Every structure is written in structure tokens, then in C-alpha cells.
Amino acid sequence: MSTATPPPKDADGEAAFDDWLAATGSGLLARVESATDLDAGCAAIFSATVAPEATTEGHGDIERWGHLDAALRQALDGIAPWLALKTPYALPHQLDKAAGTTRTMTVVGRALLPDSMRLHWGLASDFLDDCHARLIRLKKGLMQRSLSRDEAMALHHRVVAGMANFRAAVQQSVDAASDARTRQVGERLVATAEMLTLLLRWIRDSIEHIFDDTGCPTSVPVG
């Protein structure tokens, strides 16, 4: 769908005219392509549909339950738009999303899981805190270009491992839980962790994308 529709060729120079039109069309397209930042444009559309997360610890048991449960659900749903993107422009948003989600999971788990699970949750939330801190370090290091490829990938690997440990810890406590509400929170935390792990795969691809052959990152836009 990129060439002119040629009419019957004749001696009036129609063929040469069509060639000229095609050449000017190709030239114009090439200029527009080189002047257009497609990654930025695509990321702008993706980011426009991502609702900001609002996680505050409210008062009143039922209200707080509903609010925090909805916040966790929203955090889980909000991961989807950042999948399938591996660009420098998406990376800051992906890292923000991942870090924000770990924070939401921490707040929700701390507030909604019963005291009987405090021991299990303490272990799990340590993994979450580690993941959050490493994601922040990763973003800062990439934006300041102070991380090598190996350092960035090592940080990323530790986040993935931390998320796997978190899932295992929560899953174990969910299996042992007797009341439905605890199981629901735990299962939602596990589902969010699984989605976050999926996002981490795309983050890894975005990280690889910004490093050239020298191992130095190209500039990462401020998210």
C-alpha cells in the first residue's frame, strides 16, 4: 500500500511520472520516519490509559478492606498496559509500575492479613522490600547511566528471585490459612506477584535494548 496506482502506460510519460511520484512519496516517507520518535509516541498512548494507584490506609474495617482490596486489584490490572513494550521510553514507566506495585502489595498485605500470619508475612514482606529497593536502585542507576549492563542485569535478577521467594512464602501461608478472606488476599497477592514477574521479563528486554555493544546504556528518558 505504498506505491501509486499506475494507469495504463503510454507515450505521454505516464511511467516516468509515476516513477517520479513514487520517488517523492518514498522520500517523504523516509523523512517523516527519521523525524518521528515512534517509541515515544507509542509509549505516550500506553501511558495515557494507566490509572495512577492510590494506596492509603483508611479507617473502618469494612471500608478499609474494600479500599485496599480494590487497590490491589487495580495494581494488578494496571500492570497489563506495560507488557509487550521494550523501549527506553517504556522502561522508566515499567520500573515505576513495578516499584509502585511492590509498595501497594506491602501496604495491602500488612493491613489485611491477620495476626496469625504475621510470621509468614514478615518473611514475605522482607522479600518485597528488597525488590522495591532494588527496583528503585535500578531505575536511578539507569537514568544516571551509572550501571553497567552486568550490574543492571544482576539487580534485575535479584528482583526476579526476590519475587519468586515472596510468592513461595505467601503461597505457603495461604495454603495453611483457614478463613476465606485471608485466602482471598493471599491469592490476590500471589496473582499480582505472578503478573509482576511477567512485567519483569519485559523490563529485562527493555534494559537489554538500551545497552549497546559497549555495555554502556543509551540515555533513558525521565519517566
Place this chain on the structure above:
Amino acid sequence: MSDVSQAQVPLRREEPLAPQPAVLSPTSSAARADFAQSYRSIMPRLVVFVMRHGADVHEAHEAAQGAFALAWECWETLEHPHAWLRRVAFRHLLRQRGRREHASEEVPDLPGGICPADSVALGTEEALVLRVLGSLPMRQRQAFAWAFDGFSAQETAEHLGMAPEAVRQNLARARKHLKHAWLSMKEGEE
């Protein structure tokens, strides 16, 4: 270029400018990946398509970006995204032009939020083609732009709500003007 805002273009009832609010974004990773891939491959062509209607590069980017922002909200339901994007981008252009006639009104933020285009330095011959197209009646610009992007007269007629014969006539007139400019340019070179 001034008649863009006055163009008589039929708006199809079954295809509203605002998409259905129920679908906010593609639900599957595959669809999102498909959208991202399509954006990269179609966006530059869509910008050029809008430019052939008399828009400058920034207007064209704005219109094309707006069309993709709407497409994002209903991507999985689009049967013919190439044609759909062209129709919607053109309508965006008309709306932009209409909005800017009211200079006292603030221009609202558009979907997407940014114009990703740097300035485009056109070659002499590319500028000539756009200048000639910009001086033509809108129907001729439309017929040329759709034909240049590979749509048949029949397809163009369906998308523009015209008779196929009218599309052919408008295309022939546009080509005649362009050819005249081409010949004049060649004579000048000689």
C-alpha cells in the same frame, strides 16, 4: 490548504469519533504487542497520508497520534485498521482545523500528550507535490491520498462515501495537476 475545515465529508453513523467506553485498552498481551508493532509500521505512512490532505507535519502527527490513541481503545475490534486509521486521522485533522478557527479558546490536550515529530526538512520535489496537492479541492486530495496508499477506487469510494466513478475522476484530475507541475519543473531544469 484553507478548505480543509470546510470539506464536505460524510461521517458514518456506525463509526463514532468517540469509541465505546467499555473497551479501554487491548485485554491480551498479544493484542498490545500487535498494536505496538502496527504503530511502528503504520504511523509514518499515516502522517504522510494526512500531509497529502494539506496538513503540515505537526498537524499530521497530531491527527495520526489522535487516531492511534482512539484505535488503542478498540484495537481488538477493528477489522480494517489501515482504513479505519485513515478515516479517523482525517477527521482529527478537520477537528483540529475547526478548533483553531476559534483563537480565543484554549487548545485542549490531545490523546497521547506529545508530538513526537521533529521538524521535517522537505526536499524540493516533495514540497512541490505537497504544495500542488494543498492547492487542489479536498476531494481530489482524498482520492489521490487513498490511491497512493494502495486502495482501489472501489475501496476508496466505500470509505469516503462516494461513487467509484467520482473517485476515478477526482484521482485523474489530481494526477493531471501534479503532472503539469512535474512537466513545468522538468522544463525549468532544462
